[in-house]
Amino acid sequence: MHGQDVVLDGVSMRFGDFTAVQPTDLTINAGEFFSILGPSGCGKTTILRMISGFLDPTAGDVRIGGKSMAGIRPNARPTALIFQNLALFPLMSVWENVAFGLEARGVPKKVRRERAEELLAMVALTGQGEKKPTELSGGQRQRVAIARALAVEPAVLLLDEPLSALDLKLRQHMRSELKDLQRKTGVTFIYITHDQGEALTMSDRVAVMNRGVVEQVATSDEIYNLPATPFVASFVGEQNVFRGRLSGVDGEVARVDTPQGEMLARLRGKAGVGDEVMIFVRPERMGLGTAGAGTEPRNRLRATIERRDLEGPFVNLHCRAGDAPVTVHLPNSGDAASSLASGETDLGFRPTDAIVMPVGELARE
Ligand SMILES: Nc1ncnc2c1ncn2[C@@H]1O[C@H](COP(=O)(O)OP(=O)(O)O)[C@@H](O)[C@H]1O
Ligand SMILES: [Mg+2]
Structure with a gap:
């Protein structure tokens, strides 16, 4: 054959x-x-x-x-x-x-x-x-x-x-x-x-x-x-979505003003300064704000932990940052950080782990 x-x-x-x-x-x-x-x-x-x-x-x-x-x-x-x-x-x-x-x-x-x-x-x-x-x-x-x-x-x-x-x-x-x-x-x-x-x-x-x-x-x-x-971003796997307005572009790196603060991310698709955009970050690419400090630029946002689910190898934190729900998947390291269950926390992610696109249709849940 x-x-x-x-x-x-x-x-x-x-x-x-x-x-x-x-x-x-x-x-x-x-x-x-x-x-x-x-x-x-x-x-x-x-x-x-x-x-x-x-x-x-x-x-x-x-x-x-x-x-x-x-x-x-x-x-x-x-x-x-x-x-x-x-x-x-x-x-x-x-x-x-x-x-x-x-x-x-x-x-x-x-x-x-x-x-x-x-x-x-x-x-x-x-x-x-x-x-x-x-x-x-x-x-x-x-x-x-x-x-x-x-x-x-x-x-x-x-x-x-x-x-x-x-x-x-x-x-x-x-x-x-x-x-x-x-x-x-x-x-x-x-x-x-x-x-x-x-x-x-x-x-x-x-x-x-x-x-x-x-x-x-x-x-x-x-x-x-x-x-x-x-659509592809939201249909395949889980995503955190932030909405904002593009405020600058430097090569592949876009700067976006969001209600959660300024964020840097990779630009995908055609968007110009002033356009409304969406930022996508996978839960496993997000961490607590203290992780990786000083080694490379990180986006940071303040969030409130609403629920913690233990899923064996992962700990899932369900948070809220302003009006955006944010999910973080932390590796279950057994230490104090991954046992965090409630309260306010800083979250962070690398600009290279986030993608900016013009606003478009999302997959339904
Ligand atoms: N013979 C047909 N006559 C009219 N509408 C059809 C016919 N076959 C498929 N459709 C419509 O075309 C769309 C795509 O169908 P389909 O290819 O079976 O989707 P999928 O396989 O992705 O679930 C659907 O809205 C379906 O109702
Ligand atoms: Mg079919």
Whole structure:
């Protein structure tokens, strides 16, 4: 098996006068584990259906392996699709389920059987071929569905929230299995999810979508550490948000007047002096004001601790600074600072750990 690249060239989708996917350019590389991450209803499944051929784009072109897919039926495309609610055939054995697509292609039974066993081995189900799907666990059935999809040797595997019906523990286990399988096969995986943990842990690159628009395409590290828009910043992980007005720019460093005081941060996106902006700082990048004093510039603010939650390795302080709620995740060092439970405190963070962007839409909680 080998992967092919997938290119969306100005692809959009309208249903009546509602635009589910705005014109989108996207290149997914051959052999890449690529995720599309976004809240329910943002257009993820619609993109997948246009790639698989179940939906014709309103405009633009889908190319797979350099070839336009216009007018090519789903079963003639080098893609296979796996849904959330996978449907195995209950009366067929596991191996017959896996080999189902091969029978339609006229592959003789003996070869089908051998091929099914190879695929079952690949998804760690050796020896389970004679069972019925109902005799397997949820995670095992999911792996049968993956083996079935891989049986027809697709160059591109499209996975639409395939883990969302599984329980948490199994979901986490399946993450590493899927990642391994992708590496072993070299097939291009396009993985759709609203679960940021899944997207960040498995993917070579992630596209974050909001309301039919791809807002950022980047590696997991970059999505988390250097979000491109307020939506991406607030959808992925936790954030503290301060609002203010840009009062100066010096290269990459922006100065912002906020109700909590003046703050320095990295400028991301286009903002000019006088513009209203948002500052984003992750809870784990904030500390008590006394930490790191004198070594580098730090932003400081005065806050009142309202609640302390012990979360094992972390202590979460829920504070208020003026009208802004502020959460601080401190490593649980066992010392007096991390056992601080109430009262007034100074909080601090490095300008390089904070990002300034023009005011924009935030993800809903
Ligand atoms: N066939 C359709 N007709 C009308 N609206 C649709 C159709 N399919 C999807 N939509 C709408 O398009 C938007 C995006 O849907 P979808 O791609 O399924 O989102 P996601 O997979 O991100 O949850 C939603 O508002 C949905 O209601
Ligand atoms: Mg969907």
